[in-house]
Amino acid sequence: MPELPEVETMCRGLAPIVGRRIAAVEFPRSRVRPSPVRPGRTALARRVTGRHVEAVQRRGKRVILELSGPSGSEALWLVVEPRMTGLMLLVDPPSPEHVRLVLTLAGPRGHSLRDHGPRRLLFWDRRGLGTIRLCDARGLEAACGSRVLGPDGLQVTAADLEARLRSSRRAIKVALLDQRAVAGIGNIYAAEILFRSRIDPRSACRRLRREHWERIAAETRAVLGEAVRLEGSSIGDETYRTVDARVGRFQTRHRVYGRADQKCGVCGTPIVRIVQAQRATFFCPRCQSRARR
DNA sequence: CGTTCAACCTGGGCGC
DNA sequence: TGCGCCCAGGTTGAAC
DSSP: OOOHHHHHHHHHHTGGGTTEEEEEEEOTTOOBOOOSSOOOHHHHHHHHTTOEEEEEEEETTEEEEEEEOSTTSOOEEEEEEOTTTEEEESSOOSOGGGEEEEEEEEEETTOOTTOOSOSEEEEEESSOOOEEEEEOHHHHHHHHSTTTOOSBTTTOOHHHHHHHHTTOOSBHHHHHTOTTTSBSOOHHHHHHHHHHHTBOTTOBGGGOOHHHHHHHHHHHHHHHHHHHHTTOOOOSTTSOOOTTSOOOSGGGGOSSTTOTTSBOTTTOOBOEEEEETTEEEEEOTTTSBOOOO
């Protein structure tokens, strides 16, 4: 579920945990993935317990907690990939049985009196496809480095896209989901970006011209930026929420995603749903034209 | 290089 | 009611 805007909203919401100490770690029914730091859950909990949250960052669709070590030891990073249904929560979860990670938080260094910060951080994931990795500096590079993730969607340029996709035979919609090409776009935003760019999602990348790449890059930044300002897209119950369990508001701005058979807001033609690379694609067959170069 | 498929999981919705 | 099927915001690896 969460794409860049949702993950960015999570990260911003986690600002209050920066500086806090991790007093306890539990991994009920979670998937801990192999990484250069490869402890089991027990050892992982032991390595994380007692560290302080130094920073919260986002790379693509990943949440990264930077954990400072005891003096003299190196930093570690907890990398969380929410995948389809994962949520970071500072409040009670929708259901207790789907909580995958519990970080019990204590006050900032040296302060325990009058502690009003968040008492715990939860990773809740109904489907359980999300992943948690503990990484050292090398592992962080392997998990989130430039070999894995392309330029961030909020800053991507036409030159970035053109350099990576110009000669690709893939359909542009499929290519926009490739995190090595551009990091952070998922199924909702790919559809919305291409609608606003007026480009048919089936267009082969190699058929696109400079003007197309300019439009796609500009709309990528605009759509993702607007979605961040509206705190992401919440569709349905027990779906994406902010860390306080509030709903996002960008779903009201969706022009094509999830709107099969409804009239296009621009031309009135029914929105079409097709399948590309095993994923639904929504577009307006009239407003979005096929690039043929 | 690219596409397709299965797999990883849970749960809501729909037709019968 | 119940069953089977399809669907879902993501990613990976194998097969072709």
